Every structure is written in structure tokens, then in C-alpha cells.
Amino acid sequence: MVEQETGAGSRDRVLRAAMAMFGEDPGARLSVRAVAARAGVSTGSLRYHFPTQRALQDAVLAGVYDVVAPGDRIHDKSAPARDRLIDCLRQVLAPAGVGEQARAGWSEIFKTYIEPEPTDENRAAYLAIEREAQRRVEYWLTVLGDEGALADGDNARRARFLVTVLNGLSIARALPAGDSILATETETLHAAVDHVLGSRA
Structure with a gap:
């Protein structure tokens, strides 16, 4: 048996x-x-x-x-793991837009989840969104780990780090900027992904 x-x-x-x-x-x-x-x-x-x-x-x-998402770029082994992960993270940022669109999005998030007194309902709704983002990033890390492009370690922790970076970058898209937002964003994504791909924890 x-x-x-x-x-x-x-x-x-x-x-x-x-x-x-x-x-x-x-x-x-x-x-x-x-x-x-x-x-x-x-x-x-x-x-x-x-x-x-x-x-x-x-x-x-x-x-x-x-x-x-069978056509997810994370599966394109013709490209380096670093580039694929950065492209996938950019997919998360793309819907946020830049400038006015990003401000409108964050204004809505503020009105829905930050400004009012938290309720069980809006807490659960926000946590569900956050969990899905975390799970998606963990999935990408799992694919790279299965390929040997990522050392064994805690993908949940790595995903939390990357989701936090994405949250910060999406807020930066809504704020006034002196430098090119996309240049700064690219530099930040490269640093975050390099950290994760080189991490052992």
C-alpha cells in the first residue's frame, strides 16, 4: 500500500x-x-x-x-533569470501608472484602507490583495529556484522584501520627482533583484 x-x-x-x-x-x-x-x-x-x-x-x-499565466516571462529560459524577474516585477508596477494615475490609485487606497477606522471587512480585503501579490512573487522565485538560479532559502521572506520594494516604488510613482522616475525605479529593481538572487536566506 x-x-x-x-x-x-x-x-x-x-x-x-x-x-x-x-x-x-x-x-x-x-x-x-x-x-x-x-x-x-x-x-x-x-x-x-x-x-x-x-x-x-x-x-x-x-x-x-x-x-x-502560462506565457509568464519567468518561464523564458532564453533570458537571464535577473532580467526575467525584473520584467515580472515591472508587470506588477505597470497598472499603477505614473503621475496623476498613480496619485489617483494611492488616493483610493488611502480612502479605503488607511483613513477610516479599520474594520474586519476592509482588513480582510486588503490582506487578500497583499497575499495574492506575495504568492505571485513567491511563485516566480520558486520557478527560478527550480532552475537553480536561486539558492535554497526562505522564498516567503524574499517575496515579502520584493513586495515591500514594489509598494515603495508604486508610492514613488505618485510623488513629485526631481529625477527620472523610471531611471530610479530601474536602479532600485536591479539592486533588489541582485540582493535576492545572491541571498542565501
Whole structure:
């Protein structure tokens, strides 16, 4: 029974179950016991394929984003990992616009999430947005890690750092600037990505 449970079929069942659970509640933490029960495998079998909860989550995110964004630049191995990650991060910044468009966007964020007294509802809404940004960046880092372009380490921590950089850059797009915003932004993105690609933690 253990041999059968540790085959490719059980791995696929675990991934399908975890992806279904993620689809039902993207904010939920994927519990090993709950996923194993849903997949109809033992927790030992699940751990055979995914030794840590992080490994399971990374595999689920990779599956989700392969479906959602199959043409994502992160998969273009003809370009260096650094350039691909920077291009992906720019995708996040692009909708914010520059100048008036960026000011309007941040004004709306301020009115919705900062100015009013926090409620459970607006806190949950903001955290859901933040989680999705974090998960997307973690996915890109996982792809680069699988290719060997990124040292083993804590991708959640690296993603938090990059999301914080993106938040700062999007605010900078809304503020008056003496220098070229795009030149400063490019320099900052290069420094952040170089730090992450060279980091071991």
C-alpha cells in the first residue's frame, strides 16, 4: 500500500486536492492532514512527495500560475533569470501608472484602507490583495529556484522584501520627482533583484 501511495498517481491526487482546496479558499492554510484526507492518501505519503508544508504550497502555486499565466516571462529560459524577474516585477508596477494615475490609485487606497477606522471587512480585503501579490512573487522565485538560479532559502521572506520594494516604488510613482522616475525605479529593481538572487536566506 505504501509503495502504491508513493507513486506518481498519489502525488497528482495530492496536488489536485490541494489545488481544489486553494480554489475554494485562497486564504486558507493548506493543512497536511486536511489535504491528505481530501486526496485519500496517508499523511506519510503526502510527506514523501512534499516533505514540508512550504514544498506543498510552492507546488500548488506553480500549478495555479501555470494555468493562470502560462506565457509568464519567468518561464523564458532564453533570458537571464535577473532580467526575467525584473520584467515580472515591472508587470506588477505597470497598472499603477505614473503621475496623476498613480496619485489617483494611492488616493483610493488611502480612502479605503488607511483613513477610516479599520474594520474586519476592509482588513480582510486588503490582506487578500497583499497575499495574492506575495504568492505571485513567491511563485516566480520558486520557478527560478527550480532552475537553480536561486539558492535554497526562505522564498516567503524574499517575496515579502520584493513586495515591500514594489509598494515603495508604486508610492514613488505618485510623488513629485526631481529625477527620472523610471531611471530610479530601474536602479532600485536591479539592486533588489541582485540582493535576492545572491541571498542565501
